[in-house]
Amino acid sequence: MTATDTRAQGVPSPVARRGSRPGWIAVAVWAAGIAAVFGVGWYLRRAGLATEDALPPLHARTRSHPLTWRMAPGAAAAAALVAVLPWAASRLRWRALLAVAWAGSALWAVALAASDGWAALARPLDAPTEYPAGLAQVRPDPLEWLRTFTERLGGYTTHVRGHPPLPTLTLWALEKAGLPGTGWAAAFVIASGTSAVAAIAVTLRCAAGERAARAAVPFLVLAPLALWVATAMDAFFLAVGAWGTALAAVAAGRARLRSALPAAAAGGLLLGCLPYLSYGLLPLFAVPLAVLAARRPRPLVLAALGAGLAVAPAAFTSLGFWWPDGVRATLDTYLVSRGSAQRSFTYFLFGDLAVLGLLTGPAVAYALPGAAGALRRAVRARAWSARAVVASVAFAALLGTLVLDVSGVTKGEVERIWVPFAAWLVVAAPLARTDRAGEPPGESPGGPPGGTAVRGWLAAQAVTALAVQAVVLSPW
Template identity: 75%
Template sequence: MTRTETRRRPAAAEDAARRGRPRWAAVAVWAGAITAAFAVGWYLRRAGLATEDRLPPLHARARGWPPAWRLLPAAAVAAAAVVALPVLAARLPWRALPAAAWAAAAAWAVALAAADGWDALAAPLNAPTEYPAGLAQVRPDPLLWLQTFTERLGGYTTHVRGHPPLPTLVLWALEAAGPDGTGWAAAFIIAAGTSAVAAIAVTVRCVAGEDLARAAVPFLALAPAALWIATAMDAFFLAVGAWGTALLALAARRAGARALAAACAGGLLLGCLPYLSYGLLPLFAVPLAVLVLTRPRPHVLAALGAGLVVVPAAFTLLGFWWPDGVRATLETYLVSRGSAQRSYAYFVVANLAVLGLLTGPAVAHALPRALGALRGAIRARAASPPAAAAAPAVAALVGVLVLDVSGVTRGEVERIWVPFAAWLLAAAALHRPPARAWLAAQAATALAVQALIVSPWC
């Protein structure tokens, strides 16, 4: 070894350590923020200043004793995934990989939820505040129910009156198709929510290349956010937004009729978002980032626009005017004794700690590099693959910040953040494969939350 090489090695090691410091600092901030959010929440509740939740910042309660033996199946799924997912992501043909990731994500979500028994998969939907409890008012005349939705809003269940009419109509259509009981609705939500793993992987491949998409797959499939995919309706919202964005990304990479069909279908799905939840408007930052990265041709943009207007036009013609729905929902929100009574100053910070629980330490470690790559791409006016992979994640983070600062999301964000958190997981693609230590940390985070809390949605 020459003297020059001897000098280079310590210099390279020092440079690597310097680059790694912000990432480990981000992990420390992640852990500290979560700890502080629960500590302050405990103090506020003890002082009688935060009585809406039993375990703020989560709308949950602590378990009396962690059911260790019940977590064994989920722990076994996690261990198998940590070992197998990096291998599958590297070796499977791309055509098979999204489906394999979908299956792995579904197994992980079901294993976590089943730690409380198989009945726990459908239990969240059986609550008197949930959408299925409001279906009795829809069954006699769905069209009349839609036309009078805003006027009769105060008489609906909590989640029906807190959202536009589309989620309730989706569950009504599922019930009308034949299956009885909330078990089928739970299966539908879990299948849809976990399919977003495939959609996000497809999007990352379109904007950043196959290598980074493969690196993202294990983190997408083995995410702490899976805790709230079984079974919160927000998991269905995630699927709609993710597949709409994926179809947009595919349309930009295709030509001819297939591109137009994909763009129109993507627009149709994205046009559903404001009618699923009023809080999904900031999620449009993600498809906007994909548009900037892919720069689709004008006729693709025209097809996208045609798809986007279908759902708003249909609901307007059928008697539901979206601005009136926003106004009426805001009025019921302000007069209720629920979210509006929670502390803005506490939750504007604590909500972000909850986002950290959904995304895990691997995303916290990758986020400084993602932001750095994106900053470099903006300066150079050319997107590198790491910057392209980071862009949807950062766009989702911007959407979260906008919604958080608005003050309409005070608590219960463990489900509200699900459509956003899944995109943040794409930033973990910047870990060098196989990154099994970070995968294990993600799984451990989810197992710890499942062991220590009882949530209405997991």
């Protein structure tokens, strides 16, 4: 029987079976690694060697009674999205697809969080350790608060003193705009965080073509990281980085400088805000750098991007906040807090990567060997296909997480910290697909985004998120 005959009868060819083997090995490593990390965490906790977290490596605890019927909204949303997204990605017009992707991402995040009741959407921001609790110190005089931010850092709430001043100032601006309270703050975080799906799709379309972007959209919408989009402020950080990168990619691809330069400046402005949202976002610049390397923008576009990048540092410095002093003061408070600084570096070196695996899901684990192969072939041939460009973006995000992980500044609580990075890693998921002979489909990053295999992996992504939500109670 020929390979053509086996394909006609729906039987995988030997080449296809060999091509899928590395992916399944990666999924087995993914599952075993997560199980091992949680097992070691349980042992350390029982031995009294890890007391900071109830369910290491997550900063969470196991539910006393796993959720059952209350997961119905999330399960229903997952079923609908698994059914609709592949069709939408292949049939809808581009702008309509972006709107559907944003709405679907918001539906998925809200449906997961709603299993704890609608009040759960704002509850994480009500905690006394969160940013809104520190707004009382900002209201009398925001400029004075900013000038004295570093010297008064020890008196602020946990999240305020663990970050630069921009997240708190953003919530203060939201309040001044007539949207006070944690309810509006939660809506802002969810709306902005879920919009990142559209921004990442726009970036992929500019860098690797529309087919690549369409293939990625269903996986971006149903990524398990949605568990922490509602409602950790890191979802807002994701949005800022994603839209900054998208604008830079759009500017790099525009022929007319009259429209390219404003987009580049706006993208640079957003990207320049990243270090003032979180000190740990510096490695995220690997992603826009990978995109710009693929697009090779003109010098004037790069100049406009650089001018935009300089705005936030210049503004904060002129108003009295010197970023290096903020890093130093935050590190000092971190070391004397006897909190997360006491966590085991060795355990969380691996534990943080296991959490990254939870955020990205089994579909990404299956795809990574194929993505690595596409990148390796591109480097050898010095010819960058759409698959290789998508892979470079995903591995740039992975590199950023590895830098933070090895640095030791992210020991635990990374389920929210990884969100701005993990979304970019999810774009690798469609790279697992092969043509009917089992070989990579040339320039396509995965072919038309439909079919049983795609829906199967989307279902696996959704089940991962539903399982975590059912058994884990997170403060975010």
